[in-house]
């Protein structure tokens with residue numbers, strides 16, 4: 001599978017550094033707790049930080065025989081090396097206000113020592129440190145390639161934080177978390193590299209040299225420490241450490257390291273002998289250390305903890321993504337070489353899911369003895385014996401090809417097929433995007449420009465990888481070509497864990513052969529109106545999906561009985577207390593948003609089921625408008641009770657019904673919507689939501705009507721509202 005350079009680099013780097021990254025992340029998690037525990041046991045000097053050195057130093061001198069030095073650590077505690085009045089040499093926490101001992105610093109816990117060594121050098125000393133630095137560098141590149149992949153996926157920087165379509169758990173959270181956590185990961189990686197470069201002296205360690213003139217070391221003028229001007233103006237909070245004079249010899253001095261500079265101070269009169277600001281590398285070094293370790297900041301340590309956990313998650317989700325894509329890539333178990341095959345199947349896919357359909361189709365052809373070759377669109381070339389060219393492709397962005405199809409147009413224009421070819425194009429896309437299956441349509445047009453190619457079927461669009469739609473296309477193919485293909489359901493191959501539901505009620509069928517079925521899960525299941533019930537009949541195990549309305553924790557399904565429909569016939573005979581097995585599939589794109597804004601629900605036929613559930617569960621009174629289209633007035637009878645509940649409880653603020661087969665007034669649902677153009681335009685203008693559920697034909701008409709409404713009333717194309725996720729559709 002050709003993958004873009006970004007994805008390839010992202011993947012290769014992640015794989016090659018995974019073991020080390022795993023060790024670094026696990027030890028990082030452990031080490032993130034160190035600053036937190038230190039902060040808990042710290043003797044912080046928060047209340048004393050506004051004391052001046054003129055107050056602190058005399059207090060210390062008064063309390064101890066000798067003070068060698070003191071420093072303020074990352075947790076803002078003062079640690080001093082002193083000789084006590086009884087001659088003991090000690091390093092202790094002290095209270096700068098009183099000079100009294102507060103405690104003794106404890107040794108670093110063994111677990112932190114172990115984790116630090118492993119984290120820094122993998123117990124391999126310099127070689128290990130080099131590897132850790134290298135892995136940190138690779139992590140920077142992994143993050144950068146990851147950012148590019150997200151930008152590419154989202155269609156540019158402006159949409160970086162736009163909604164992500166959820167295909168499956170690993171894909172969704174890999175991208176979603178990646179968008180937020182790339183910043184701390186980048187900080188951890190960059191500071192890791194910095195610290196390694198410093199360790200190997202590639203970045204020089206800061207050494208400050210003072211220009212000391214002998215004339216400044218005078219003891220002629222003596223004043224008390226309390227009166228040293230520099231001590232009177234220096235607050236403890238700006239001090240990193242102070243070294244006291246070793247003796248009373250004139251050449252000994254105070255060395256004060258402040259937050260921005262270093263001072264050498266005459267021990268007799270407090271005059272400044274030398275003053276040196278820190279160079280930039282000193283700041284960079286201290287910030288790198290603070291940002292990488294979180295020392296002194298429990299909040300940042302928690303962010304580091306989350307970042308380390310996230311790195312482990314990214315490794316897991318990244319590998320899951322790769323395995324899934326690999327599984328779906330072309331197997332060429334269909335045996336024919338490219339120049340032997342009659343059937344050439346080319347696939348355009350970004351994340352691999354389109355290959356599933358292409359593989360099923362290829363497998364069905366191969367089962368009946370046809371010679372099939374399957375590959376990617378980017379590999380388009382001459383095929384000696386080809387008679388059919390079948391293209392399966394997804395779309396990304398505004399009619400853009402997926403990664404492995406980018407070169408197709410160029411290749412197609414350059415290469416003229418040897419023999420005439422018959423072709424068909426199947427588009428995989430999502431109605432959640434404004435340009436539904438646009439790339440498949442573009443390809444179909446492109447193929448049509450060649451005199452050597454002849455279309456056998458109109459381009460076919462599949463929404464949300466619907467297997468039912470794919471089967472429908474195969475039946476078109478069968479009819480057109482006279483070659484009967486049997487598609488093996490993917491659900492046969494994987495075992496699906498089904499749940500049990502009890503039949504509570506089944507309505508009579510109305511004049512359109514439609515009925516309502518109410519099911520109750522036997523065990524607690526979280527679901528919402530708009531989710532889907534997947535049912536796999538014994539006869540063919542092919543998944544059938546029904547939109548769910550949630551009413552009092554039961555599932556409400558509206559089903560149309562088809563003469564030869566295995567599933568609808570089975571459901572139409574169910575009686576209360578019977579049990580069925582099925583699976584609830586989450587469909588978050590078609591949930592009713594939790595909003596106070598206006599909501600316009602548009603359905604025809606059985607598409608009303610999820611809306612009934614949404615209306616009855618919704619708390620947002622007086623702003624929900626329901627449009628429904630059916631054949632005759634008797635069509636609506638089965639929904640009467642629930643609709644009445646909605647109207648009487650004022651959960652439906654306006655109800656608009658259209659009947660297409662009523663003699664005295666034939667009306668289509670799009671006519672009703674057109675009549676209410678102001679209502680619809682106002683709702684969309686005020687960030688309201690339009691939801692559409694029912695047949696694809698109705699959906700097309702409604703979209704056309706909405707397009708006219710928003711362009712004339714608001715001067716904005718519908719795509720703008722689709723982009724903002726204000727138009728939600730679930731049509732079949």
Ligand SMILES: Cc1cc2nc3c(=O)[nH]c(=O)nc-3n(C[C@H](O)[C@H](O)[C@H](O)COP(=O)(O)O)c2cc1C
Nearest residue numbers: 153349350351353354394395397429430433436437
């Ligand atoms: C970032 C992104 C952009 C997409 N853009 C479109 C689009 O413009 N039109 C469309 O019909 N589908 C669009 N889709 C949906 C995909 O085409 C659809 O999910 C398809 O089944 C993916 O197949 P693949 O995994 O084989 O690439 C987009 C999906 C993503 C993640």
